[in-house]
Amino acid sequence: MNTDLMFSSKSDEWETPQGFYDDLNIEFNFTLDPCANCDNHKTPYYFSKHTNGLSQDWSGNVCFVNPPYSQIKLWVKKCYEESIKPNTKVVLLIPARTDTRYFHEYIYKPENEIRFIKGRLKFGNSKNSAPFPSMVVIFNNKSRRIEEVKE
Secondary structure (H helix, E strand, C coil), rough: CCCCCCCCCCCHHHHHCCCHHHHHHHHCCCCECCCCCCCCCCCCCCCCCCCCCHHHCCCHHHHHCCCCHHHHHHHHHHHHHCCCCCCCCEEEEECCCCCCCCHHHHHCCCCEEEEEEECCCCCCCCCCCCCCHHHHHHHECHHHHHHHHHH
């Protein structure tokens, strides 16, 4: 397997496999792709590097997030923070790295749903599967929202 490009800094914008996205979209009906570009966005409403989804408000959207892996810690934290906002749903596709600090601080919570993907995904136009397992995280921080309203 040729993993040179996936482990290089040439690009970390890997397009989500369309069929995989379509299955999730049927379930969630996404309205925002906050880390995309004009070639790989999955929803009509999206943020690119130029509009910087990390600095935008995602309120009121159902967000599909396949972040650039060079900034994965920042994106996981942003997903968690945005998911606390009313009427905002965040679904995150990332490598399954359960040993990381961000996994334990923001993902591994009783209210979140973690779906480990069987097999390896093929991102973009890659001939080979990714060299890592993936997971989908559905942030369900409704309990935090209720606690914040009570305070």
